[in-house]
Amino acid sequence: MLQSNLLQTERLPLSGQGQFDQKEDGGIGELIKFGITFLRRQYLMIAVTAALSTAASLLYLRLAPPTYSAQVQVLLGNTRAQFVQQQSLLTEPAFDVSQIETQLQLLKSRATAAAVIEQLKLANDPELNEAEPSLLSLWQRLRPSVTSRPKDRQPELQGQPSEAVIDSFLDRLSANRIGYSNIIEINFNSSDPGRAADIVNAVAKAYVADQLDAKFDANRKATSWLQERLRDLGEQALTAQRAVDAYKAQNNIVSSDGKSIGDQQITELNARLAAARAQNSEARAKLTRYENLLGTDPAKSTLIVGLDAIGPDATTSSIITALRQQYLELSRREAELSARVGRDHLAVVNVRNRKHEFSNSIFEEVKRLAGISRSEFELATQRQQEIEKQLAQAVSQSRSTNSAELTIKDLESRAKGLRNLYDTFLQRYVGSSQQETFPITETRVVFPASPPQTKSKPKTKLVLAFGILGGLALGVALAFVRDVMDRVFRTSSQIEAALEIPCLSLVPLLRTPTGSTGRPSRAEDDPKQRTLSTVPAIHRAVVGMPLSRFAEAIRSIKLAIDHNPAKISNQVIGITSALPNEGKTTIAASLAQLIAQSGKRAIIVDCDLRNPSLTASLAPKALAGLIEVASGNRSLEEAIWRDPQTNLSFLPVVRKGPLIHTSEILCAETISRLFDRLRASYDYVVVDLPPLSPLVDVRATAPLVDCFVLVVEWGRTKIDVVQHALHTAPTIHESLVGTVLNKTDIKAMARYDANRSDYYDDSHYIRYGLSGS
Template identity: 80%
Template sequence: MLQSNLLQTDSTRLPFGAPAQSDQMESGGIGDLINFGLAFLRRRYLMIIVTTVLATAISLLYLRVTPPTYTAQVQVLLGNPRAQFVQQQSILAEQAFDGTQIETQLQLLKSRATAAAVINQLKLTEDPEFNGSGASLLSLWQPVRTLLSSPPQERQSDAHGGPLESVIDTFLDRLSASRVGYSNVIEISFNSSSASRAAEIVNAVANAYVTDQLEQKFEANRSATSWLRERLHDLDEQALTAQRAVDAYKAQNNIVSTDGKPIGDQQITDLNARLAAARAQTSEARAKLTRYENLLGSDPAKLTSIDGLDAVGPDAMNSSIITALRQQYLEMSRREAELSARVGRDHLAVVNVRNRMREFRISIFEEVKRLAGISQSEFELAKQRQQEIEKQLAQAVSQSRSTNSAELTIKDLESRAKGLRSLYETFLQRYVGSAQQETFPISETRVIFPASPPPSKSKPKTIRVLGFGLVGGLSLGIALAFFRDVMDRVFRTSSQLEAALELPCLSLVPLLQLPSPTKSTIRAAQTVEDLRQRTISNAPAVHQTVVGMPLSRFTEAIRSIKLAIDHNPAKTSNQVVGITSALPNEGKTTIAASLAQLVGHSGKRAIIVDCDLRNPSLSGTLTPKAVDGIIEVANGNCSLEETIWRDPKTNLAFLPAVRRRPLIHTSEILSAENISTLFDHLRANYDYVIVDLPPLIPLVDVRACAPLIDCFVLVVEWGRTKIDVVQHALHTAPDIHESLIGAVLNKTDIKAMARYDAYRSDYYDDSHYTRYGFSDS
């Protein structure tokens, strides 16, 4: 159960306690969502602001270094309407400006030929903006790009003194043309660093395109007129010759036809239609006869013999005799079922009913045989009719074979004559139109309105660039901040700890910044009197905080731990409390010492036992000169009273752990019977036994001494301990997890907590700390 819960918690990787926050938001609604957003901004506002400022600064730098660009635009109309008489006499087919044709015109506008014509007209090869001698970033880059992409032979001017390829490439990069919506209007745009220059060039491009269209149409009309004149003479002679050949062949072969079609062909067509109908009728009669034969092939004595009666066809279904017999049969079947259910299937009345049913089936079959005979007659008649039509068709085909050769020849001659005459008339009409069109040439394209110098630059757009930089920087900052929150897999809030570990958070212990020990306190620990009386006189300031600062936030946090221990449902008369953590240096020793000091200062009999045999840091801090400890007492080398040290201020007893040599099998020592006996003795003589245990992850000592402990308190360091580490530690120690009464979030930065938990505020006055010379971070 613990493993599934931990895995489920680990799978939801949301920022700083997101599982708990998510539950709150689901239960609290929009209010908790707003609080979550405000807390997120309080935590990461600096990162968001810095990212936004950097993005805005980059936008300003871009606006500063990028030269302005002006875009002039002109619109050209395709398919300029012409006078009706011109359209009727035009020799060339009217151009349908569909999507493909308009795309073709766009490519012509952006062709190198158009660019070369405009460059030569305006002498742009001498313009610094195009020949690479200007200071524009685009003009500086364009020659380099051209030299890298074009072959060596194209890097020089052509034989006719045309512009350099680099100038054409620069020109085409600045030129653009596109269709306006779904209309026949093309919009031409040109970018330049000068507004007047951009308008001049784009107007020149439009005029060059219109002029080129007009010249091409005029040249096409002139060439077509010359060719048509010669072609008309030849077509006239060919049409007359073909017509004379048709007339002569008809007279020679005595061919007669009605409506342009030979009489024999009409007869064959009619016979074919009649034969198709006869074959269809024969096929239908055969199918009906087959269904009758299939039904008659079954045994009338069987009950299932008339099941296929409906499949015979409408003749059987519409027969009044069969319908009456079937109704009587169904009535007998119903009576047979009722009698069988009443007197049994073998009763004489039931057998008589079955015999009557068999007679009805035989009668039905007799009627079906009569219908089958009728169907056989219909089939024979249809078959005979089909054979007669086939004979007539064969005779007609035989008669028409003698004239097939002549008909094919006459058809070919007539087709040739008609084609030549039609072609002649068409060419004559085109010739007349072409002759008229030469005197009245008109272009299908025109400029709607010439371009004027643009009043403002087209790019870079100052507002757009700044807006993009601001919005982009803000979005990037929020994304980075959110990513930083997602990757922050440490404990930050009590709700996060409770959701991840499924344990109550007993207390939030603040981080203390205490003054370093003075020389006087160090010398006090070295007096002979203290060693002789085993008195603790050099306790660190952090361990004495609960006594020296009774109204501080730290002391209240320790009181919360004691209150949770006192209200533990499994509490025994003599409580043994184990203080542990997942990793070293999380502050468990400080929590254990402070809790013991608080219990002792309240008047209870309390003892703190150092069971961290590998690293007895508490013993090294409180009793550095101790010669005997818990191991010696357990082995019987000395008594408990000779080993215990006491704090004169709180009357707290302390059982140290003396490390004379490296200990290897510490888990065996803690799980020994003599240690259990020692703890039984401590239970009998003290109200509280506070045990400073080693961490869970590096050692197994905590699991070894688990039977000695009544309840555990888990210490977790705020902002440093990974959630996955603590979950893994509890997963590997299920016995300890069952005995845990809760967890403590230690070394908490109370001021930073406001950025993670919007519900927590500062309940205490900092004067309680400064009064004793300490300060809370």
């Protein structure tokens, strides 16, 4: 069944099953399965957190006042008419990032704000006179009393709006560049959409008007300055020209086309020298190619191949062309005859001799052409030398010219510069004069703003999306923290990983009535009969519900004890837990009932001397028990109680006074002899022991018990507590057969044990006739 299968798989943590799990742990499927189980475990916290966050978003949307944002776009760098650009006095540089940022600051300046406030008479506007922006006044909307700013200053001072009104206006005004364009978008926020559109349009108009006024004033000042400057430049240019003419007449300087005759001669000789040098270089290169070709052996084929490198003289020569064709024809015939009759045949030798004759003829023709080329090179060299001599003489004559020519050049340069400057200023003056009569700015409004139809803040969809998604994210985070902080045992894998011992069984939480079963108890019953007439239903469940998960889980415990390879004998079985109220007594009673019902001789001994809960539930009227038998006051037969339904024997503990040294009692030799008698009389001895943590009594029973079973409560017992309890009791740890995960919520196990979620399906039990309870 389920517990048997779990036992078999859990006993293989280091074998093939463990390796298979390691291979699958890193898969995407395991990650998805973990996420699903995590959501199934913590869905309630995630849902509650998301609901609270959504409710907070709705409350914010309900309390936050609506804000409408009107936009207007302004274009910088408006293209002017061509005639206006020619007449413009001021330069028109392309807008860069710094200039656009400057325009943005001008738009958001206090001067622009003051002009708009004065134009629209907004100095006493209630919205601008608020102490805080409307989006930050939620607390004031929740409170019945609204604190107002003390009006200790007049809203206007000498016709100007107050600083507070201007600051409030600028807080609602924003301007940004659209992408990488020259378009600026101006925004203004207001609770009234119509007022927002009017104000943002007024801001754009005020900015355009300010740009226009600035340019008009700059043009007017430039025109006035240019007029005075032109008068001075005209007089200076006229004086300089008169000085040039007088100096020429005085020194009798003659020039052609504004240049001296010596300069013209030097320029002409430089051009002729450059052409002569180029011709000389070409002749030298041709002669070099001829000499290289003549240096080869005429008998070899390199002479024929090198003809193409000489140039057009060799390729256009009719003699060389005819000789070369005949040479190539003989080469072809030589190759054919050599292939047919061999290289040493007389016909081949004759053809080869004729080839040599043609090769010598070509060589002689090349020598003739080389001589012609040498003559051309010598002639070009002589011409170059003559031109160089003429140029040197001209330069020498030019240097000997008196300083009068330099003086006239300086005078002409100064006169020309003044004349050009005068023409430039005259053109600027005409343009400035025309600009005053045609005022225009490069800034214009692309499209005026209209009253917005929808509010800009708060954005309903964005706030709701942020609330829902933020709530889900916060819920997942809180759920993850809660899941990580959940340091209790919930799966068998946790037990194996934390305690390094196998989990024998998952015992489900019983949901049976808490009453008693068996023959009704009568007041006149004789305690000496020692019959268990009233057994709690929870202790009788393994007998009353044999086809239940609970009974199958107890069978898994017994099977694990019987097949424990650690010890030869597992006759005495100790049932303990780390803390009280974990269900160890129920497990011990159910295990003993199951063993007795199977026909084995079984006895259950209550060794919890300080809190004998098993005795209180099975034999509350017992007059003698474990202590009396060990001390010799009563015989074993006089203290044992029996269950007539399962033939189970029970040795109770009778408390007749406070027991202080319980560990010494359990370590006594008499208790050891008593357990030897029980070993001899019964097949199984089930011992209900106290918990490990509060007491040390369990450690005293280590010599008496063959093996121990540790009961752990599902979802309650802390991992650290059990680890500490086993660490302080090493002898008990060594004798542990395994652990039992008690009071397990089977339906919830699928949410925690994702790898084995299919094992917890009721259909597996129903198929074999078992019930889910």
